Amino acid sequence: MSADPTAGAKRPGVPLIDGIEKVTGRARYTADLMHADALVGRIFRSPFSHGEIVRLDVSKARAVEGVAGIVTGTDCPHGYGVLPVAMNEYPLARGRVRYRGEPVAAVAAIDAKTAEQALELIEFEVRELPAYYTSEEARAPGAIPLHDDKPGNLEREVHHHFGDVSRGFAEADLVREERISCAEINHAQIEPHACLADYDPMSGRLTMQSVSQVGYYLHLMLARCLEMDTSRIRVVKPFIGGGFGARVEVLNFEIVTALLARAASGKVMMQLTREENFLTHRARPQTDIRLKLGMRRDGRITACDCEVVQRGGAYAGYGIVTILYAGALLQGLYDIPSIKYDGYRVYANLPPCGAMRGHGSVNTRHAFECLLDRMARDLGLDPFAVRRANLLRAPTRTLNDLMVNSYGLEECLERVESASKWRARIGKLPRGKGLGMACSHYVSGAAKPIHWTGEPHAAVNVRLDFDGGITALTGAADIGQGSSTMVAIAVAETLGVSIERVRVVAADSMVTPKDNGAYSSRITFMVGNAAIDAARKLKAILIEAAARKLEARPEDIECGEAFRVGHGAQSSLPFAEIVKEALVDRGPITVSGAFTCPPEAQGGKHRGGAVGSTMGFSYAAQVVEVDVDEATGVVRVDKVWAALDCGHAINPLAVEGQIEGSVWMGMGQALSEETRYVEGLPLHASLLEYRVPTSAESPAIEVQIVESHDPYGPFGAKEASEGALAGFPPALVNAVANAIGIDMDELPVTPDRIVEALVERRRRARLATAQRAAS
Amino acid sequence: MTLMPEFELARPRDVGEAIAARHEHAGSRFIAGGTDLLVQLRHGIDRPDVLIDLSAIEELGKITSGPGGARIGAGVSIAALARDATMAANYRAVKEAAEMIAAPGHRAMGTVGGNLCLDTRCIFYNQSEWWRRANGYCLKHRGDVCHVAPQGQRCHAAFAGDLAPALLALGAEVEIAGTKGRRRMPLGDLYVEDGRAHLTLSEHELVVAAHLPPDPPPSAYSKVCVRGAIDYPLAGVAVALGMNEGVVKSLQIALTGTNSRPFVLSGTDAMVGRPIDEAALQAIERLVQKQVQPMRTTNASAHYRRLAAAALARRLTAALGIGSRPDAAVSAVR
Amino acid sequence: MQTQSPRSRKRLLKLKLNGRWREDAVAENQLLVDYLRDVAGLTGVKTGCDGGECGACTVLVDGEAVPSCITLAARCHEQSVETIEGLIQQGRPNRLQRSFHEKLGAQCGFCTPGMIMAAEALLRRNPHPNDGEIRLALSGNLCRCTGYIKIIESVRTAAETPA
Numbered sequence A: 001m002s003a004d005p006t007a008g009a010k011r012p013g014v015p016l017i018d019g020i021e022k023v024t025g026r027a028r029y030t031a032d033l034m035h036a037d038a039l040v041g042r043i044f045r046s047p048f049s050h051g052e053i054v055r056l057d058v059s060k061a062r063a064v065e066g067v068a069g070i071v072t073g074t075d076c077p078h079g080y081g082v083l084p085v086a087m088n089e090y091p092l093a094r095g096r097v098r099y100r101g102e103p104v105a106a107v108a109a110i111d112a113k114t115a116e117q118a119l120e121l122i123e124f125e126v127r128e129l130p131a132y133y134t135s136e137e138a139r140a141p142g143a144i145p146l147h148d149d150k151p152g153n154l155e156r157e158v159h160h161h162f163g164d165v166s167r168g169f170a171e172a173d174l175v176r177e178e179r180i181s182c183a184e185i186n187h188a189q190i191e192p193h194a195c196l197a198d199y200d201p202m203s204g205r206l207t208m209q210s211v212s213q214v215g216y217y218l219h220l221m222l223a224r225c226l227e228m229d230t231s232r233i234r235v236v237k238p239f240i241g242g243g244f245g246a247r248v249e250v251l252n253f254e255i256v257t258a259l260l261a262r263a264a265s266g267k268v269m270m271q272l273t274r275e276e277n278f279l280t281h282r283a284r285p286q287t288d289i290r291l292k293l294g295m296r297r298d299g300r301i302t303a304c305d306c307e308v309v310q311r312g313g314a315y316a317g318y319g320i321v322t323i324l325y326a327g328a329l330l331q332g333l334y335d336i337p338s339i340k341y342d343g344y345r346v347y348a349n350l351p352p353c354g355a356m357r358g359h360g361s362v363n364t365r366h367a368f369e370c371l372l373d374r375m376a377r378d379l380g381l382d383p384f385a386v387r388r389a390n391l392l393r394a395p396t397r398t399l400n401d402l403m404v405n406s407y408g409l410e411e412c413l414e415r416v417e418s419a420s421k422w423r424a425r426i427g428k429l430p431r432g433k434g435l436g437m438a439c440s441h442y443v444s445g446a447a448k449p450i451h452w453t454g455e456p457h458a459a460v461n462v463r464l465d466f467d468g469g470i471t472a473l474t475g476a477a478d479i480g481q482g483s484s485t486m487v488a489i490a491v492a493e494t495l496g497v498s499i500e501r502v503r504v505v506a507a508d509s510m511v512t513p514k515d516n517g518a519y520s521s522r523i524t525f526m527v528g529n530a531a532i533d534a535a536r537k538l539k540a541i542l543i544e545a546a547a548r549k550l551e552a553r554p555e556d557i558e559c560g561e562a563f564r565v566g567h568g569a570q571s572s573l574p575f576a577e578i579v580k581e582a583l584v585d586r587g588p589i590t591v592s593g594a595f596t597c598p599p600e601a602q603g604g605k606h607r608g609g610a611v612g613s614t615m616g617f618s619y620a621a622q623v624v625e626v627d628v629d630e631a632t633g634v635v636r637v638d639k640v641w642a643a644l645d646c647g648h649a650i651n652p653l654a655v656e657g658q659i660e661g662s663v664w665m666g667m668g669q670a671l672s673e674e675t676r677y678v679e680g681l682p683l684h685a686s687l688l689e690y691r692v693p694t695s696a697e698s699p700a701i702e703v704q705i706v707e708s709h710d711p712y713g714p715f716g717a718k719e720a721s722e723g724a725l726a727g728f729p730p731a732l733v734n735a736v737a738n739a740i741g742i743d744m745d746e747l748p749v750t751p752d753r754i755v756e757a758l759v760e761r762r763r764r765a766r767l768a769t770a771q772r773a774a775s
Numbered sequence B: 001m002t003l004m005p006e007f008e009l010a011r012p013r014d015v016g017e018a019i020a021a022r023h024e025h026a027g028s029r030f031i032a033g034g035t036d037l038l039v040q041l042r043h044g045i046d047r048p049d050v051l052i053d054l055s056a057i058e059e060l061g062k063i064t065s066g067p068g069g070a071r072i073g074a075g076v077s078i079a080a081l082a083r084d085a086t087m088a089a090n091y092r093a094v095k096e097a098a099e100m101i102a103a104p105g106h107r108a109m110g111t112v113g114g115n116l117c118l119d120t121r122c123i124f125y126n127q128s129e130w131w132r133r134a135n136g137y138c139l140k141h142r143g144d145v146c147h148v149a150p151q152g153q154r155c156h157a158a159f160a161g162d163l164a165p166a167l168l169a170l171g172a173e174v175e176i177a178g179t180k181g182r183r184r185m186p187l188g189d190l191y192v193e194d195g196r197a198h199l200t201l202s203e204h205e206l207v208v209a210a211h212l213p214p215d216p217p218p219s220a221y222s223k224v225c226v227r228g229a230i231d232y233p234l235a236g237v238a239v240a241l242g243m244n245e246g247v248v249k250s251l252q253i254a255l256t257g258t259n260s261r262p263f264v265l266s267g268t269d270a271m272v273g274r275p276i277d278e279a280a281l282q283a284i285e286r287l288v289q290k291q292v293q294p295m296r297t298t299n300a301s302a303h304y305r306r307l308a309a310a311a312l313a314r315r316l317t318a319a320l321g322i323g324s325r326p327d328a329a330v331s332a333v334r
Numbered sequence C: 001m002q003t004q005s006p007r008s009r010k011r012l013l014k015l016k017l018n019g020r021w022r023e024d025a026v027a028e029n030q031l032l033v034d035y036l037r038d039v040a041g042l043t044g045v046k047t048g049c050d051g052g053e054c055g056a057c058t059v060l061v062d063g064e065a066v067p068s069c070i071t072l073a074a075r076c077h078e079q080s081v082e083t084i085e086g087l088i089q090q091g092r093p094n095r096l097q098r099s100f101h102e103k104l105g106a107q108c109g110f111c112t113p114g115m116i117m118a119a120e121a122l123l124r125r126n127p128h129p130n131d132g133e134i135r136l137a138l139s140g141n142l143c144r145c146t147g148y149i150k151i152i153e154s155v156r157t158a159a160e161t162p163a
Ligand SMILES: Cc1cc2nc3c(=O)[nH]c(=O)nc-3n(C[C@H](O)[C@H](O)[C@H](O)COP(=O)(O)OP(=O)(O)OC[C@H]3O[C@@H](n4cnc5c(N)ncnc54)[C@H](O)[C@@H]3O)c2cc1C
Pocket: A688, B029, B030, B031, B032, B033, B034, B035, B036, B037, B038, B039, B054, B074, B075, B078, B100, B101, B102, B103, B106, B109, B110, B111, B112, B113, B114, B115, B117, B118, B119, B160, B161, B162, B163, B205, B206, B207, B208, B230, B231, B232, B233, C051, C052, C053
């Protein structure tokens, strides 16, 4: 592969291998699967925030004609959860309900109407307990714990200290501290949750088709909750309409549907409403951050002291990982000599939070980049200069022992600085217009998987048979990010064959090898490497066959659609001929490729040190240009320039798409998205009130791909789907400050918040004048 | 949860049949574009046993104009209104308001009548049945307290249709048909300040058309909302300003999104004969701030909606006052 | 995905669906989206919200792009209804479908059918839209993957391709 940094932009991209199905409407998503013969599932949800279950009577519901099955908490005594150490949730509440919307019972009936009639007849009473909707209330002395083993409603506290922070602050020319908060947000993938469970009582087998990003977790949790042998379960992934982390954890409705299918001895289709999607939640928590930085006059950071409080909702979910990420990923972007981190993950009577694109890193990064800008201003430094003063030098290891082997941040900075004409324009824009910038990064997959088994981190099988078709089998879930296409390219490029020759079968536990799933941007790095490994093994077999046929030494053979000796065209054979030769004696070929992160990549030895560890970080910088209407508070984003170092763009088209999508998702968090509750009821549980940006106000985004060539990445590649997200909110807030001179401390920057901030500034100005007049 | 309730569908061919059908079925409702009503039915608000579909009534579907002004049939789609040449030429505020309603799909289906008769909105009301039940319902529907103002006895749900203020500012009248025949009245009289029952239509009446008087002054409409499309106005303002030799000849300002009804700002008569200068603009801002009554019925604060309404009124008046069309910044408000 | 009660009255719906006339008995309360998906089997029509908020269900009724989840099926009597499946001509995707594929206007693809139908209505009305017009025409169709950049590019490319 070429090391030319601009090559990524020049190489043509490959359209998705499953793109035609999507644009013609032929792609079958879960709700589109044939289910005329299926029962309809519906969930009875708690109307209470917090209470001990006193009575749950489903007998009247059961008596409704057409009801085929009802399940409650007594049908599943097993807790489940994504982290083996924190499985404190039941698919259907047992003993206690902890948030409004928590599943309590479920019905399978011959049609939706009957199912809903049955729900109406379920009798449910609780003895209400005090409920807490903010971190502060939940942590207050005397608050009763949501979970008996977690006093103070703390799911996890993290206290990490690297380097000497007090010395760092002492050496600083400027120390500044800020409090910044970020609202809770949601993935809002456009496809609502759905699954189809089919239980055959004769064979005792369960087939589950679901929207899961990680079929493997679902497989494990189904076996656990239904007390079934894993060999009797098959998990299949249909087309998936987006994930963004929403579907990494096993979700309660998936297990509930399986329980229903077994109870009804049949097939059950469950489709959640948009409101239920918001109740299922598992997204980015509301976060309060206190951040203190020390800086020398030249912009060099000397110390970082950061406290993060996340309101995690009623159950553990991913919480421990999220709060660890929030601290661990303070590192890996800049060279910071001392860091102190205190993290608190808090339980509250709200739908549980979970992983969302940029998991754990986004809100702390937001605070950090906002504060960097404010300190740059205090010191009279340019925002770019401050970032440049703190660059890492790869290869290196961070204070918390994360490896950095490739580092394209410097080039990202140059690219967006020049594309946006920053130097010529900063400070010279008319009132109301502003420029802001920020940097960000993200892991290319966690180097230590949550479910530690000792197996390789990724495995891909590649098959070749008489027809000459190459089939790659991967457990990795393509959720729209194009991972199947990436596998096809990796295999085709390694073998030198045309991509049309390669088919990909993905995520069906009956045929594809296990995969740890589509999260933390691990697929390209790990599955890509495994695919290359498998393709190399196949290549060796083919070359050996070609060597026999062409009577040449293997090392002189070139593999491809035609096999050649050296560069000469005189002796060449078509692919089909070589396949025939290769199949002689051995028959159809299946090879397995694997990838494992070496131990030195798996993070520090301190408690929680594995979180944040990765084979390589992506790096991003962006510049955002805004227009702030001071009368109405409306912030319009005029343009975004984003550069991301993805090591190497295996499919530049898809990389661009991922960068655009993640920058834009950052915009939603920055400007309009927010989940609010009254007494635990969501005020945002629709796509009207949860304001995903529309095409009307979404800006043009100019993307630059930077290729730093990671030594361990597949063809040098790293992740490209998440790294750019976290830079948008701070770049926007910095741009607003540049436009109207106000530092916004709260996300999202909605029109009302801007106007309130302007009102407050005028009030202070009046007060100051009055005081001056008085003195 | 989003199951459609059961109902029968009547498709009358003319207004008389529609009224008769409504008269016949006590639990019936008119449906025009259905872009609001069907959402409500899916949320379990209201369970009519008959829907009377107005879409096949030809009389409702036309815009006519002449020396006596313009008549907009209640069944005219929002999209057709936005494209209409007469609106573009003479009644800019109406065109601008129509262009800002919801999104293109809603505008293709939604109608003028449906927009004028839109139900009032509130974050405690526009929720699913499960949600409202878990919250103990509220005054507006099935319950006995208002969660916005628990002490009071009225509902503060806000009217958020975009067309009404534009038509109000231009002095429109509505034509209404009922069992007793037809009547015409100022559009403002269609509404009262009560979120639970904001329309003065009697049981069997329907809106047939809106009439705009001829020779209108220049006008404009703008609204604030978080996104560039889809969102209902947090506040929407229409201004019609006639100037004569540098001073105000007529000034009408109407608002939506802030109260339980769209209304015409009172006190603007005092501007007649004065130039649109800073003092006049400040006076307008004060009038708006005093007369709007936003309550906590949206996710944005009431205080903000008050300030934004005033800011829009000021901006539109200023833009019309200097004779130019509202500048780029104004359209950016959308 | 809703089932009708045997109690609700049915009426005969005659419509031209993707170019072919057909007749079905439909319940009077049936939504167009449910008719298309459950009766006609056109699952290319998607559902993304609880009513009128996302545009995933957009289809053409007499050439106008409308959300089928807040349209009654019975209302489409004697009208022409087109869905994403109907854009394929002799097995060949139309220009918008091709450009959405080639330019990556579809990532997860869930918003895509609605998005393409909204774009189709636009191009029939306005064959040479500028970017602003494209953005407005698609503003009721939410996409969570693309940031709309490549969607707009796809529509622009299709507009430059002869129909
Ligand atoms: C996501 C979303 C966003 C929206 N955003 C906006 C927005 O920004 N601005 C806005 O103004 N609206 C908005 N709407 C609401 C709606 O789309 C429009 O107001 C539309 O114009 C309503 O017209 P309709 O014909 O569809 O009304 P329908 O839903 O058919 O009717 C609405 C009400 O009016 C009654 N009605 C209808 N016609 C008559 C008549 N002739 N006489 C008496 N009563 C009648 C009905 O009985 C019903 O109570 C939005 C809707 C949705 C779903």
